[in-house]
Amino acid sequence: MMAKSLARSALFVGKCIAHELKGAAKVEVRLLELDENLHMYFPSFQHYFADDPKEECKTGDIVLIRELPEKKTVLITHSVEKMLYKLGDVTDPITGKNVIMSKYRDQIKERNEQFGPGEGDAGGFNYEEAPPRGWQEGKKDFSHRVGYKAWHVFEPGHPLHDDPAAS
Structure with missing residues (x-):
C-alpha cells in the first residue's frame, strides 16, 4: 500500500515528443530497469499524455509531470507541473x-x-x-503540426482509393 501511494505522488521528468492530441503533451520519461541476471540497470522509456491546457509544451522541451488523482480522459493521466527547459x-x-x-x-x-x-x-x-521560439507558428514553421502519414496512395479506380483506413 505504501509503495502504491508513493508512486501516485511521484513526479517525473521527461521530454515532450510529437503528438496529435490537442490540450495535452506527450511526454517520454526515461526509467531504469534492473536486469536480475546481469545485476545492471538498463534504460526503458514510458510515454504519458499530460494535461497542457495552455499548450506551452513544444517538441523537445523538458517538463515536470505529476499523475492526476483521477484520469481526465482515457489517455490523459498526468498534468504538466512545470516547464524545466525549453529546447534551445x-x-x-x-x-x-x-x-x-x-x-x-x-x-x-x-x-x-x-x-x-x-x-x-x-x-x-x-x-x-532574436525572436522567441515558435514566433512563426502558423506562418512558415509547421513543427507544431502533426506530420503527414501516408503509407500507400492507391490510384483512382482501385477499390481502396477512397478508403481513409487504407491510406
Missing part, C-alpha cells in the same frame, strides 16, 4: 545563467564587446534581439 535555451542549473556550448552567454557577449565576434563562432548571433 540551455540554462546552468547551479548559476541560472544561459549557456552556449561550454561558455556562458554573458562571457561571450563581454568577449565580443572587447574583441568583436569571431569567425564561425556563436558570438555573432545576438540572443537578446
Whole structure:
C-alpha cells in the first residue's frame, strides 16, 4: 500500500515528443530497469499524455509531470507541473545563467564587446534581439503540426482509393 501511494505522488521528468492530441503533451520519461541476471540497470522509456491546457509544451522541451488523482480522459493521466527547459535555451542549473556550448552567454557577449565576434563562432548571433521560439507558428514553421502519414496512395479506380483506413 505504501509503495502504491508513493508512486501516485511521484513526479517525473521527461521530454515532450510529437503528438496529435490537442490540450495535452506527450511526454517520454526515461526509467531504469534492473536486469536480475546481469545485476545492471538498463534504460526503458514510458510515454504519458499530460494535461497542457495552455499548450506551452513544444517538441523537445523538458517538463515536470505529476499523475492526476483521477484520469481526465482515457489517455490523459498526468498534468504538466512545470516547464524545466525549453529546447534551445540551455540554462546552468547551479548559476541560472544561459549557456552556449561550454561558455556562458554573458562571457561571450563581454568577449565580443572587447574583441568583436569571431569567425564561425556563436558570438555573432545576438540572443537578446532574436525572436522567441515558435514566433512563426502558423506562418512558415509547421513543427507544431502533426506530420503527414501516408503509407500507400492507391490510384483512382482501385477499390481502396477512397478508403481513409487504407491510406
